[in-house]
Amino acid sequence: MTDIADSPRRRADRAVLRDEPTRFVFETMGTVASLAVPAGLDATTRLALLAEFDRLETRFTMYEPRSEARLVSSGELPLRQASTEYRAVQAAAQHWHLETGGAFTPYPPSGGIDLTGIVKGWAIAAGGEILDDAGVSDWCLNVGGDLLVRGDAAPTRPWVAGIVDPSDRTKLATALSLTTSLRALATSGYSERGDHIWRPVAPAAADARFIQVTVVADEIIKADVMATAILAGGPATMLELLVKQQVEVLAIDTVGRTHATSCFAANCAS
Numbered sequence: 443m444t445d446i447a448d449s450p451r452r453r454a455d456r457a458v459l460r461d462e463p464t465r466f467v468f469e470t471m472g473t474v475a476s477l478a479v480p481a482g483l484d485a486t487t488r489l490a491l492l493a494e495f496d497r498l499e500t501r502f503t504m505y506e507p508r509s510e511a512r513l514v515s516s517g518e519l520p521l522r523q524a525s526t527e528y529r530a531v532q533a534a535a536q537h538w539h540l541e542t543g544g545a546f547t548p549y550p551p552s553g554g555i556d557l558t559g560i561v562k563g564w565a566i567a568a569g570g571e572i573l574d575d576a577g578v579s580d581w582c583l584n585v586g587g588d589l590l591v592r593g594d595a596a597p598t599r600p601w602v603a604g605i606v607d608p609s610d611r612t613k614l615a616t617a618l619s620l621t622t623s624l625r626a627l628a629t630s631g632y633s634e635r636g637d638h639i640w641r642p643v644a645p646a647a648a649d650a651r652f653i654q655v656t657v658v659a660d661e662i663i664k665a666d667v668m669a670t671a672i673l674a675g676g677p678a679t680m681l682e683l684l685v686k687q688q689v690e691v692l693a694i695d696t697v698g699r700t701h702a703t704s705c706f707a708a709n710c711a712s
């Protein structure tokens with residue numbers, strides 16, 4: 443059986459931090475991915491998951507001057523000549539740019555196009571498809587704190603996600619049981635990475651700005667981009683998007699107030 447850590451398909455600079463049948467942890471996209479599979483997962487599927495994240499990172503990274511993403515952004519490669527996959531991700535980013543009234547954007551102030559705001563969610567979704575195709579019934583894929591789950595953590599026990607308190611990273615603000623209809627969770631905030639969000643829409647007043655937003659949805663790309671959009675746009679954007687999308691939101695503002703939809707307001711009962 444192939445040892446993933448020694449596989450020649452793995453990028454030379456990629457660290458596999460834990461390689462066990464029920465827990466697989468590896469570095470990717472500038473963060474750490476952790477897969478939990480209570481019943482265990484064969485090495486072939488773990489290798490396929492790792493290869494998929496590597497492949498997507500290679501195509502969409504903005505840190506390599508000859509990556510497809512950099513070539514398109516610089517104008518050296520016209521969008522119409524880009525790969526089918528690149529154009530599909532770009533189309534998804536444009537859809538969410540319009541759906542959020544510009545609060546989520548793939549267009550940085552410096553110009554060009556940067557899809558890194560949607561690629562992580564895309565990769566998580568792709569990883570979930572690999573696990574589903576392998577016939578895995580229960581799993582939790584966590585990439586940098588964004589989660590996608592299937593099934594349960596144990597018989598009669600759902601997967602539970604803890605939401606970190608942005609004012610004290612050693613504590614949880616609350617927790618949420620993820621369900622079949624709400625199986626994806628994403629958080630965007632300033633406490634770890636500082637103010638890294640582009641704001642093409644008018645920012646909220648200082649006293650109403652959010653410092654952390656968690657969104658739970660039926661799919662990970664929706665959760666990811668909506669968390670970013672609500673963080674960027676503030677309360678007004680949150681109210682507008684809640685009319686359009688069936689999601690749960692927990693937003694914490696600059697003075698520590700929480701703005702929660704029913705699931706979170708009920709202490710996140712499943």
